[in-house]
Amino acid sequence: xxxxxxxxxxxxxxxxxxxxxxxxxxxxxxxxxxxxxxxxxxxxxxxxxxxxxxxxxxxxxxxxxxxxxxxxxxxxxxxxxxxxxxxxxxxxxxxxxxxxxxxxxxxxxxxxxxxxxxxxxxxxxxxxxx
Numbered sequence: 001x002x003x004x005x006x007x008x009x010x011x012x013x014x015x016x017x018x019x020x021x022x023x024x025x026x027x028x029x030x031x032x033x034x035x036x037x038x039x040x041x042x043x044x045x046x047x048x049x050x051x052x053x054x055x056x057x058x059x060x061x062x063x064x065x066x067x068x069x070x071x072x073x074x075x076x077x078x079x080x081x082x083x084x085x086x087x088x089x090x091x092x093x094x095x096x097x098x099x100x101x102x103x104x105x106x107x108x109x110x111x112x113x114x115x116x117x118x119x120x121x122x123x124x125x126x127x128x129x130x
Contacts, residue, residue, distance in 0.1 A: 039066060042077055051085050057092060061114050069107075076107040083108075092116070 043066060047059035062077070069077065080088075090096040091108075092115040102108055 038074060042066060042074065042081070045081050046077075049081075049085060049088075051089065054085055054088055054092070057115055058088075058111065061111055065110075073107055076105050079105055080108050080111060 043059075043062050046062035047055050049055050049058065066077070091098050091112055094116055098108065098112055
C-alpha cells in the first residue's frame with residue numbers, strides 16, 4: 001500500500017507569542033500567507049468561472065502570481081473575480097478596452113497585460129514544429 005505524504009498546515013506560534021505565516025502547497029504552488037483558506041478559495045474561484053478560456057487564463061495567472069500578492073492585492077483579485085465573464089473575455093482578448101473606472105484595480109490591469117503579452121493560444125498545435 002502506497003503512503004501519501006501530507007503537508008501539515010496550521011498556524012505556528014513562536015515562543016514570543018507571535019503568529020507565524022502558514023505554509024501550504026496547493027495546486028503545485030507554495031503559498032506563504034496568513035489566510036490560507038482565502039488563498040485556496042481564490043484559486044478555486046479563478047479556475048471555476050464556467051468559461052473554459054477564462055478558467056485556463058485566470059487560473060494560470062492565479063497559480064503563477066497569487067502566492068506573491070499582498071492582502072490589498074488579494075482584495076483586488078476578489079473584485080476581479082466578481083466581474084462578468086462576457087466583459088472579462090472582451091477585455092482579456094483586447095476586443096474592448098478596460099473601462100476607466102476599473103483602472104484603479106492594478107490586479108485587473110496586470111491580468112489584461114498577462115493575457116495580451118503573447119500567451120500561447122488555446123488549442124494551438126505546437127507539437128512537432130521546429
